[in-house]
Amino acid sequence: MNKQSEPTIHDIARELKISASTVSRALNDNPRISLKTKEKIKAVADSLGYRPNTLASNLRNKKSNTIGIVVPLINRHFFSSVISGAEDVAFKAGYNVVISQSNDLAAKEIKIVQSMFSNRVDGLIISIAMQTSTFEHLKIFKKKNIPLVFFDRVIPEIETDKIVVDDFAGGFRVTQHLIDQGYKRIAHLAGLQDLTIYSNRKNGYIEALRKNGIHYDESLVIISSLTSEEGVTAVKQLMKLPNPPDAIFCGNDTTALSAMIYLRDMGIRIPQDFGIVGFSNEPFSKVVSPSISTIAQPGFQMGQKAAELIIREIETKERNPQTIVLPTELIIRESSSRKGSQ
Amino acid sequence: MNKQSEPTIHDIARELKISASTVSRALNDNPRISLKTKEKIKAVADSLGYRPNTLASNLRNKKSNTIGIVVPLINRHFFSSVISGAEDVAFKAGYNVVISQSNDLAAKEIKIVQSMFSNRVDGLIISIAMQTSTFEHLKIFKKKNIPLVFFDRVIPEIETDKIVVDDFAGGFRVTQHLIDQGYKRIAHLAGLQDLTIYSNRKNGYIEALRKNGIHYDESLVIISSLTSEEGVTAVKQLMKLPNPPDAIFCGNDTTALSAMIYLRDMGIRIPQDFGIVGFSNEPFSKVVSPSISTIAQPGFQMGQKAAELIIREIETKERNPQTIVLPTELIIRESSSRKGSQ
DNA sequence: AATATAAATGCAATCGATTGCGCATTTGCA
DNA sequence: TGCAAATGCGCAATCGATTGCATTTATATT
Numbered sequence A, B: 001m002n003k004q005s006e007p008t009i010h011d012i013a014r015e016l017k018i019s020a021s022t023v024s025r026a027l028n029d030n031p032r033i034s035l036k037t038k039e040k041i042k043a044v045a046d047s048l049g050y051r052p053n054t055l056a057s058n059l060r061n062k063k064s065n066t067i068g069i070v071v072p073l074i075n076r077h078f079f080s081s082v083i084s085g086a087e088d089v090a091f092k093a094g095y096n097v098v099i100s101q102s103n104d105l106a107a108k109e110i111k112i113v114q115s116m117f118s119n120r121v122d123g124l125i126i127s128i129a130m131q132t133s134t135f136e137h138l139k140i141f142k143k144k145n146i147p148l149v150f151f152d153r154v155i156p157e158i159e160t161d162k163i164v165v166d167d168f169a170g171g172f173r174v175t176q177h178l179i180d181q182g183y184k185r186i187a188h189l190a191g192l193q194d195l196t197i198y199s200n201r202k203n204g205y206i207e208a209l210r211k212n213g214i215h216y217d218e219s220l221v222i223i224s225s226l227t228s229e230e231g232v233t234a235v236k237q238l239m240k241l242p243n244p245p246d247a248i249f250c251g252n253d254t255t256a257l258s259a260m261i262y263l264r265d266m267g268i269r270i271p272q273d274f275g276i277v278g279f280s281n282e283p284f285s286k287v288v289s290p291s292i293s294t295i296a297q298p299g300f301q302m303g304q305k306a307a308e309l310i311i312r313e314i315e316t317k318e319r320n321p322q323t324i325v326l327p328t329e330l331i332i333r334e335s336s337s338r339k340g341s342q
Numbered sequence C: 001a002a003t004a005t006a007a008a009t010g011c012a013a014t015c016g017a018t019t020g021c022g023c024a025t026t027t028g029c030a
Numbered sequence D: 001t002g003c004a005a006a007t008g009c010g011c012a013a014t015c016g017a018t019t020g021c022a023t024t025t026a027t028a029t030t
Helices: A009-016 A020-026 A035-048 A056-059 A077-092 A105-120 A138-141 A167-180 A198-209 A227-241 A253-265 A282-285 A300-315 B009-016 B021-026 B035-047 B054-060 B077-092 B106-118 B135-141 B167-180 B196-211 B228-239 B253-265 B285-288 B301-314
Strands: A066-071 A096-100 A121-127 A148-153 A161-165 A188-189 A221-223 A249-251 A275-277 A294-296 A323-326 A329-331 B066-071 B097-101 B123-126 B146-152 B159-167 B186-190 B221-223 B247-250 B275-277 B295-296 B324-325 B329-331
Touching: A009 A020, A009 A035, A009 B186, A020 A035, A035 A227, A035 A249, A056 B054, A066 A077, A066 A105, A066 B066, A077 A096, A077 A300, A077 B077, A077 B097, A096 B077, A105 A121, A105 A138, A105 B097, A138 A148, A138 B295, A148 A300, A161 A167, A161 A198, A161 A300, A167 A188, A167 A198, A167 A249, A167 A275, A167 A294, A188 A198, A188 A227, A198 A300, A198 B035, A221 A227, A221 A282, A227 A249, A227 A253, A249 A253, A253 A275, A282 B285, A300 A323, B009 B021, B009 B035, B021 B035, B054 B221, B066 B077, B066 B106, B066 B301, B077 B097, B097 B106, B106 B135, B123 B301, B135 B146, B146 B295, B146 B301, B159 B167, B159 B301, B167 B186, B167 B196, B167 B247, B167 B275, B167 B295, B167 B329, B186 B196, B228 B247, B228 B253, B247 B253, B247 B301, B253 B275
Parallel strands: A066 A096, A066 A121, A121 A148, A148 A161, A161 A323, A188 A221, A188 A249, A249 A275, B066 B097, B066 B123, B123 B146, B146 B159, B159 B324, B186 B221, B186 B247, B247 B275
Antiparallel strands: A096 B097, A294 A329, B295 B329
């Protein structure tokens, strides 16, 4: 009983005693078919409840009208924002979006990417898994000349389009802001340094210190994978220093929050005694109290840009790999505002 | 230069001077092909960098190995959790997942659903748009016998699988909890009542009052679409009553938060003077202070269940529409805990 | 009216993989 | 050794839509 009889253009053709070619052309508004015939055909198509079989069309046209998106975890605010933005643009342009999550596992990522290739996606948008360290599975796309866009976590090994936020400027701005607010010893909870995003943030931090003539003290920088727990561990470690910091630039909002809660429980007042700034503008950073200053990453826009870029490449077949750096925005909230204003 | 020469089974066949049928069978591990031949074929396939063209296979098999998911907004914690759960299960079972968001617009939803049908998804998982009030576009799936699973926002008009959380029990439990904590006049910010989820929550609230012998006062129930602003408006209205409430059961966490902030700013202490409970367990509800008591909705699990259900139906062709009610969990946090414990 | 030209439609191959049926070769057993 | 059964593989049709080229039909021109 299943799918036995989806009407096809041949059914329409038979009904009207014409050829399937004509039906196909009519439904595609080909000028070679007379208006009268087109109308007849469309009427029959409607009455039969005809729905074009995109699979067949895709096979013939060697085009799937589908864009693949691969992220580490769908269920993460930043990534779902990117997906949302990309879907938005893609849908308007007539593309479907297939999504998979790597769970930050290289093995799964490889499977996913191969599957997407087999499904002949017209382009692939990907933020690679943390774990991923070989890139053969992605080079296929390059080799076959299928548009490939990296975002967020990018790698230098493959020359293709990349969309990133200006992490360096973000790190710089955060640090400068803390300096401006009068904090004297500014620590940094950095992320794993093999990921460009984190090393850039750290470099921005260092540069801001340098520009302000502040000595860069390595003991104030702690590198971790920035989980909530590691945030606490790091702060504990920092506060035990002979000369502890009075502010922290945290590599993400999660550690900013856990650090803040820890410090508060220790009786340290924020922002009066201690300044904290996070990164990413997670939804919660706005609503906790004190609210957390942070850097907004335009996830939705990144998704839009990525989709626009990839669709242009799909349709023009032009390839000139570019790296788009989206601006970051410093959002000043309570956790770092001790000088009047705000 | 594009896609001109993806190797096919015919290329492999030619290389080995055998037929494409044999190649196809070999690659699918058909027992009719000898081991020796299979090995030769697989070797050549590898050396040619052959990747099966899923489109062709799908067309021939009349099966896309794809599940469609439609949500109002991808970029919302609950929905992205569902998607994440569904992708998880689907991927393991060898299915792709295409996703679209309706933005709560009926028109877009209709387009999406039709497009998914044209793409011959093997099944559709959907949470309908608020705005949607006709269901013809969904009935197609029923008529064609393509598995259809509703979740979260379901409609009685179509007899198909539904996955919901026990909103009634949730509303009941929240209210009972507030009563247990000694709050006397409990208000309710309800969502639009044409959505089952909201009317069920309200009914649970009413039932809990009844069971405890508390008079149900309609002036304590305010219906809105539960935006942040409407939360504030509602609370203002409630507090102006001659006999204002001392607790609110909010239809979602967003209004719980905005109400809480408003009340706090009015100098009302939470939870001592006033109790608040939300619904949905948005990530922020745990980290704001005071943290917000709420009802956890197992989004990830819903997605998993939905995918499991739909895959079973796809593969067995059995259809016996069922409604799965997932349990809700009351998470007691600070905003409603005035009696010791916690 | 006859021919030239334009307009409308049809034929058949194609996209790449799958599969029922049949032929050929090998193996098994008496 | 002889014949049946088993094994291994190929032919050709199929899935549904598209399209270059051919053919038919209608319109225009002289």
